[in-house]
Amino acid sequence: MSQDDIDRLMAYLREHPEEMQRVHAMLTREIVAFAAMKGFEITEEELKARQALVHLINGT
DSSP: OOOHHHHHHHHHHOOOHHHHHHHHTHHHHHHHHHHHTTTOOOHHHHHHHHHHHHHHHHHH
16 A cells, blocks of 8 residues: 555655655655655655645644
8 A cells, every 4th residue: 555655665764864865855756756666656646645634734
């Protein structure tokens, strides 16, 4: 499931701060491609939904 892969990608990025820096500058579609190269199955729609939820929770 993509949401599980998003969680695993986030855990991976926390363990690899240099990769996290690269991802911060990427567009959503680039993050999806990066995730696929790392073996994570994430769709752009689900990633956007997760981003929207985080913004809603954080009030940003």
